Amino acid sequence: MAERYDLIVCGVGGIGSAALLAAAQAGLRVLGIEQFGYAHDRGSSHGQTRIIRTAYFEHPDYVPLAQESWRAWEEIQRRSDTLLLRSTGLIQVGLPESEVVRGVLASARRYDLPVREMTSAEVESRWPVFRIDPNEVGVFEEQAGYLRVERCVAQMIAQAKESGAEFLANQRVVSWNVEDNGDVVFRTTTGEFRALRAVLAAGPWSSQLIGDLGLDLRVVRKQQQWFQMDRPDVHEANGLSCFLFDQPDGVFYGFPAIDSLGVKVAEHSGGDAVSDPTMVDRELHDVEYQRVLDFVRKRFRFSRIRLTHYSVCMYTKSVDEHFIVDRHPQFPQVSFVCGLSGHGFKFAPVLGRHAVGLVSGRPNPHCRFLGLRRLAIEPGAARN
Ligand SMILES: Cc1cc2nc3c(=O)[nH]c(=O)nc-3n(C[C@H](O)[C@H](O)[C@H](O)COP(=O)(O)OP(=O)(O)OC[C@H]3O[C@@H](n4cnc5c(N)ncnc54)[C@H](O)[C@@H]3O)c2cc1C
Known part of the structure; x- marks a missing residue:
């Protein structure tokens, strides 16, 4: 035996x-x-980075788990000789009534988390690289950043x-x-x-x-894309935080440039169904590339941009x-x-x-x- x-x-x-x-x-x-x-x-x-945040817009019940996780990552980091967790803060932008803005504020209120509400002008003034509509607002969370996945x-x-x-x-x-x-x-x-x-x-x-x-799990294909832009302020070293935009046409998020690959951007919403995860199509699809590029053109100020890298990953979605x-x-x-x-x-x-x-x-x-x-x-x- x-x-x-x-x-x-x-x-x-x-x-x-x-x-x-x-x-x-x-x-x-x-x-x-x-x-x-x-x-x-x-x-x-995989794909270099994952956002870590605490004022959880999906539901306040995640907040104690996020706080405990942050401490656990610090402990894992302490025992490691390589950088795992970076605290860059996270700016989340949307209409005041958007799910993300309302959700972040609800979690922050429930757990008394330090979250700064910002007008569109304040967001643009702190990060001049961004374009924010006047009717949008920002919520900036200090205890957030990324993990080197x-x-x-x-x-x-x-x-x-x-x-x-x-x-x-x-x-x-x-x-x-x-x-x-x-x-x-x-x-x-x-x-x-x-x-x-x-x-x-x-x-x-x-x-x-x-x-x-019978859990009705749905696997979807997700693309992550990296862009070089001709602006020094897209680099983490120059103060760009992680970012997430809740727009009427989808939720997009990303990370400051941390190396020569540049800014990483992806769409959280959507994704094509995958029937066999082992055989997932790993090519960059034009439609998804274009959606992310449209987001980048709408939200970032730059004059030149170049796709440097992409990677395909999978979400496994539960019903709720x-x-x-x-x-x-x-x-x-x-x-x-x-x-x-x-x-x-x-x-x-x-x-x-x-x-x-x-x-x-x-x-x-x-x-x-x-x-x-x-x-x-x-x-x-x-x-x-
Ligand atoms: C593009 C993208 C962006 C994301 N962004 C974020 C983010 O910013 N913040 C965040 O918190 N989360 C994010 N997520 C979600 C997060 O990354 C995933 O929820 C998490 O990594 C999933 O971990 P897992 O262990 O469930 O899956 P996996 O890491 O895929 O692990 C499952 C493992 O099981 C193995 N396995 C499966 N079947 C077998 C078998 N029969 N025998 C042996 N081994 C097997 C697989 O090979 C695999 O290694 C993102 C996900 C993606 C795809």
């Missing part, structure tokens, strides 16, 4: 690497199984290994089941691995592992676009994290810890709102 781990993490991307770290630091004998390599570019956790994943795996975790790359889990004695057994392309408990963190591949739960983190209704020794809906990376340390906590008797009470209960999935309704 194969040796038995305390816990197996299936899928070691953004969330799985955090779960691996949490389990190892809790003293568990843990194995992570990943179908690709370290911090790879084929799932949802691949470095974060690589660091979490490295720190997990330092704490005793085992990591198996290039091994795809083909199936899993729970045996009569309660062991969770994973079959990969080359072998069989068993554990007392398991965390499933398969990102866009989640439906292949927990399709029995909130994360789904819970125990499997039929197998309490198995937890899962999925449906991060394009905003989950910043929370990785907290979600990873919670996923381990769910199967070790130490769940995070602040994560309760992310459970299955809201989706009316009843225990026992799943596979047989």
